[in-house]
Amino acid sequence: MRDMTVKTILQHSFRIAWKDLTELFRNRLGLVLLIVMPLFMMVMVGFIYPSNGTINDLKIGVVNEDTGFNDVFAPSQSFLMGLNQINDQTHMLIMSNVSSVADIKDMVQRGQLQGGIVIPSNFSESLMTGQQGTLIIVSDDSNPQISITIQSALRGVFDAMGTALAQQNLNTTNIAVIKPFNVQTQGVVSGNPSYFDFIAPGIMAMTVMMSVMTGLPVAISQEKEIGTMDGMMVAPINRLSILLGKTLAQTARGLIQGVIILALAIGIFGVAIQGSILLVFALLLLGVFSFVGLGIVITSFTKDQETAQMLMMTLMFPMMFLSGVFFPIQQMPWYMQTISKALPLTYASDALRKVMVLGAGIPQIANELIILIVFGIVMIAIALPVFRRMMTR
Amino acid sequence: MDNGNIIEVKNLTKNFGKFAAVDDISFSVKKGEIFGLLGPNGAGKSTTLRMLSTLSRPTRGTATIGGYDTVKHDMEVRKLIGIVSEKMIIYNRLTAKENLSFFGSLFNIPKDTLNKRIDNLLELVQLTKWKNAQVGTFSTGMRQRMNVVRALLNMPQVLFLDEPTLGLDPQSSVEIRDFIKKLNQEQGTTVIITTHMMVDADLLCDRIAIVDHGKIIALDTSTNLKKIISGADTMIVKLEIANLTPDLVASIKALKCADAVTQENSTSLHLIVHGEAAFDNIIDAVREKSGKITSMANLQPSLEDVFLHITGHEVRDNADQKIPMEHNPKFGASPRRVR
Numbered sequence: 001m002r003d004m005t006v007k008t009i010l011q012h013s014f015r016i017a018w019k020d021l022t023e024l025f026r027n028r029l030g031l032v033l034l035i036v037m038p039l040f041m042m043v044m045v046g047f048i049y050p051s052n053g054t055i056n057d058l059k060i061g062v063v064n065e066d067t068g069f070n071d072v073f074a075p076s077q078s079f080l081m082g083l084n085q086i087n088d089q090t091h092m093l094i095m096s097n098v099s100s101v102a103d104i105k106d107m108v109q110r111g112q113l114q115g116g117i118v119i120p121s122n123f124s125e126s127l128m129t130g131q132q133g134t135l136i137i138v139s140d141d142s143n144p145q146i147s148i149t150i151q152s153a154l155r156g157v158f159d160a161m162g163t164a165l166a167q168q169n170l171n172t173t174n175i176a177v178i179k180p181f182n183v184q185t186q187g188v189v190s191g192n193p194s195y196f197d198f199i200a201p202g203i204m205a206m207t208v209m210m211s212v213m214t215g216l217p218v219a220i221s222q223e224k225e226i227g228t229m230d231g232m233m234v235a236p237i238n239r240l241s242i243l244l245g246k247t248l249a250q251t252a253r254g255l256i257q258g259v260i261i262l263a264l265a266i267g268i269f270g271v272a273i274q275g276s277i278l279l280v281f282a283l284l285l286l287g288v289f290s291f292v293g294l295g296i297v298i299t300s301f302t303k304d305q306e307t308a309q310m311l312m313m314t315l316m317f318p319m320m321f322l323s324g325v326f327f328p329i330q331q332m333p334w335y336m337q338t339i340s341k342a343l344p345l346t347y348a349s350d351a352l353r354k355v356m357v358l359g360a361g362i363p364q365i366a367n368e369l370i371i372l373i374v375f376g377i378v379m380i381a382i383a384l385p386v387f388r389r390m391m392t393r
Numbered sequence: 394m395d396n397g398n399i400i401e402v403k404n405l406t407k408n409f410g411k412f413a414a415v416d417d418i419s420f421s422v423k424k425g426e427i428f429g430l431l432g433p434n435g436a437g438k439s440t441t442l443r444m445l446s447t448l449s450r451p452t453r454g455t456a457t458i459g460g461y462d463t464v465k466h467d468m469e470v471r472k473l474i475g476i477v478s479e480k481m482i483i484y485n486r487l488t489a490k491e492n493l494s495f496f497g498s499l500f501n502i503p504k505d506t507l508n509k510r511i512d513n514l515l516e517l518v519q520l521t522k523w524k525n526a527q528v529g530t531f532s533t534g535m536r537q538r539m540n541v542v543r544a545l546l547n548m549p550q551v552l553f554l555d556e557p558t559l560g561l562d563p564q565s566s567v568e569i570r571d572f573i574k575k576l577n578q579e580q581g582t583t584v585i586i587t588t589h590m591m592v593d594a595d596l597l598c599d600r601i602a603i604v605d606h607g608k609i610i611a612l613d614t615s616t617n618l619k620k621i622i623s624g625a626d627t628m629i630v631k632l633e634i635a636n637l638t639p640d641l642v643a644s645i646k647a648l649k650c651a652d653a654v655t656q657e658n659s660t661s662l663h664l665i666v667h668g669e670a671a672f673d674n675i676i677d678a679v680r681e682k683s684g685k686i687t688s689m690a691n692l693q694p695s696l697e698d699v700f701l702h703i704t705g706h707e708v709r710d711n712a713d714q715k716i717p718m719e720h721n722p723k724f725g726a727s728p729r730r731v732r
Binding site: 008012015019022023026027226227228230231232233234235236237 | 446447448468469471472474475476478479480481482483484486487491495496498499500501527543
């Protein structure tokens with residue numbers, strides 16, 4: 001076992017990775033597809049803007065900053081009561097009280113809220129002095145679909161409530177404002193995020209993670225099929241070197257694709273990165289780590305390339321659509337959402353989206369990080385014994 | 394190792410499910426020997442080779458190479474061996490030199506030594522000119538030469554060759570055979586070769602194990618194997634009949650003295666017959682159907698005939714064709730096991 005030091009294992013795996021990448025770069029058509037595939041995906045999905053569906057149980061934070069008018073809080077209180085009454089019938093919102101706008105934004109970044117309603121300090125004063133009372137809707141711009149749904153739903157409710165209030169005022173007092181509520185919207189981030197901002201992080205996460213999950217089985221089964229795997233297997237090297245080398249090469253390939261997507265997103269689709277670019281890459285690597293085990297398990301169960309490809313497609317499609325890469329998971333029925341929550345890609349793309357679009361830092365994505373790390377460790381713990389058995393069949 | 398055997402195989406068995414691909418075989422190979430495993434596809438030759446080269450784990454039994462167990466000391470065994478498998482172990486998108494550098498680097502050979510060795514090996518198989526060309530552009534013969542020298546990078550004591558001449562044109566086959574012979578004579582490399590090509594086995598091997606249905610059914614030198622036939626009152630007859638009909642073939646097959654009848658083309662038959670009256674019986678049978686004999690020759694037995702004689706079926710026979718367990722009862726001499 002004297003040859004099996006960590007150093008030699010790594011040396012061998014680097015050589016295998018280098019060999020794989022040399023082969024990759026000599027495959028011209030493959031290289032072109034490496035660039036074209038993400039471009040197609042961005043363009044196609046980016047321009048097919050999904051329609052709004054009705055959404056229930058949106059998690060909304062409510063901030064009441066109303067300072068009242070001569071210690072009378074009637075307008076804001078009756079507004080909230082009215083809102084609760086309507087919601088009891090529609091179950092559209094799950095409301096919780098939040099202390100400040102900054103907290104709403106933080107909780108949106110953490111994924112605890114999907115939006116918020118802010119009643120500004122002069123709300124009662126304005127209404128009682130015959131002016132429009134302003135209401136602010138805070139929405140999660142990183143998720144345009146949810147954002148639009150929240151905005152249109154709340155605007156509808158507020159308008160209805162406003163009309164009712166105006167009629168009531170007309171009957172009781174002589175001060176009546178036709179449209180008592182002035183509804184404003186406010187995003188969590190500055191600027192005007194587009195659907196591309198929403199899908200670019202998702203596609204990046206997906207491409208990089210899938211490259212390991214699908215690339216590894218294909219790369220290994222291909223070598224088994226053409227017979228070259230035997231050449232490595234009869235060399236006095238640790239089996240881990242083969243696995244590690246292949247993983248390194250696939251990770252490099254995935255990261256190259258990730259960079260291409262990022263460049264396309266910034267250069268062509270005008271996506272801006274709010275958070276740290278280092279954190280973006282760290283997240284991509286963590287995503288790869290969480291998928292390696294799954295890739296190895298699939299590798300161990302596929303004997304030939306064709307099966308590997310088929311299995312890959314079977315797994316890839318549900319993952320693509322259930323992980324909220326293209327469509328927000330909040331739009332799905334509850335059982336789909338449950339499946340979605342079991343997929344690591346969901347957390348990777350969520351975290352990446354928060355960093356890229358919302359400018360989140362490590363504290364805001366701590367949950368996702370922990371889930372990805374734990375998932376990765378568990379999968380690798382399952383995968384290594386399976387792989388060992390497969391290699392000595 | 395004391396007895397000069399570099400390979401010792403004891404009761405080696407490999408089951409795939411209920412099917413025994415290799416069924417309790419034992420043999421040993423002397424250092425410096427060229428040892429052949431001859432048999433049809435599916436006989437278990439490749440599986441045996443894969444077990445010996447640590448690529449497959451035996452279900453039962455043991456094999457040692459240079460004194461090292463192929464399962465317990467697989468890493469030590471790997472240092473001693475080189476394999477040339479039926480599927481070529483080379484990467485088409487890498488150049489000749491890159492291929493050899495890559496595989497060499499897996500053996501921890503110092504860079505200078507490796508580079509020198511690569512140059513020598515490429516020179517040896519006349520590929521120096523193509524050193525920096527991608528292997529995908531090579532002809533099949535050139536690629537097989539690459540494939541063979543690749544297995545020699547670690548200067549193995551034992552070289553395993555699985556069907557090394559499969560799919561090669563006759564000239565390339567000769568080149569590969571000569572190269573193996575030279576390697577064996579000059580370096581003293583022990584060679585284990587599997588083949589279903591009788592020529593390969595006949596021309597190369599010091600000893601041949603005839604393998605069928607996972608078992609070794611005969612093991613000896615080519616000359617001694619052929620003696621099985623001449624010693625068994627058996628003759629090989631080539632018969633040319635101008636107006637050969639299926640009916641005629643059937644009546645010859647039905648003869649008691651005919652052990653095996655193979656139709657080679659529309660006019661000629663290859664027969665293995667026994668008994669003093671064999672020639673008369675054949676001629677009578679042909680006359681009866683008014684066949685015209687244009688020539689009748691008594692041939693030297695080939696390994697193919699030996700195989701046919703022992704197993705009752707041809708080497709080219711389909712492997713999945715079920716052969717009755719007891720050998721052809723028509724045999725004058727019961728199938729014997731040499732050794």
